[in-house]
Amino acid sequence: MWKKNIGVNVKLVNQEWKTFLDTRHQGTFDVARAGWCADYNEPTSFLNTMLSNSSMNTAHYKSPAFDSIMAETLKVTDEARRTALYTKAEQQLDKDSAIVPVYYYVNARLVKPWVGGYTGKDPLDNTYTRNMYIVKH
Template identity: 75%
Template structure:
């Protein structure tokens, strides 16, 4: 990400950004692996699925028209090819056609992004419910749906947070999505301005929380 965007975006390990209010996420083990170990594990899984040098995995990567998205798609395809021998065909579509294709499920892998509607994990995770109209990955999981249903009757913040963590683990286990990075925004903030965290998935900054540090 740093080589392609160079804007300080944070590598992702979950669908829900970890700084979202009500989230207490634990990174999966693979997030701490070296690139070499990740490559080894990926090759092992590909081999178990019947793919290898003599039969390389081949799929298409769909993205909507944007110079940035094109750069990211080219980078991803190049990395997969170099490290795993995977063949990726890049498919570009204009926004409306792109959305229609995703909703119909006529793709192998597709680029996607989401910004929060409110500051709580369900603004992200509800999208992955089996009956969600926003579920363009067409993910179906009774286990995930049950975890999200239990959130509605949780009796405390800690219980809800634990259920959200389990839901993220289920998404990771099923490889329903491939988190790439969390969006960030660049701002110039004087060092003597207190109360500014920059950790709000809605990117809201409330004046009532800001104060001037004696300097």
């Protein structure tokens, strides 16, 4: 598919999971699949994985510009300013083509309007029935 669409020859290498993780951490690959789900509902859950010194940075991306922007976010108390810096950091990642998002995980839920206590906003998609209740209808 890559050859046909973008002119790139690709040789797929299937690896046992532990070997694959080692390969990614060592950086002995040209392209690798990766995935990440937010641990908490804040942009740094994704952005921090791309910091030069992050152990989660298996893309081995190094950018003083990106690191500087992210360091600045730690000093800012104004939410609008911090949001603007996060946007700038994302633009830097995009400019550098550090990662290429191919797809995003989606979980669809059908919840009756009389079910209370369900927010659907947990970043890890955890749903606790102990927090739910039936609204009189």
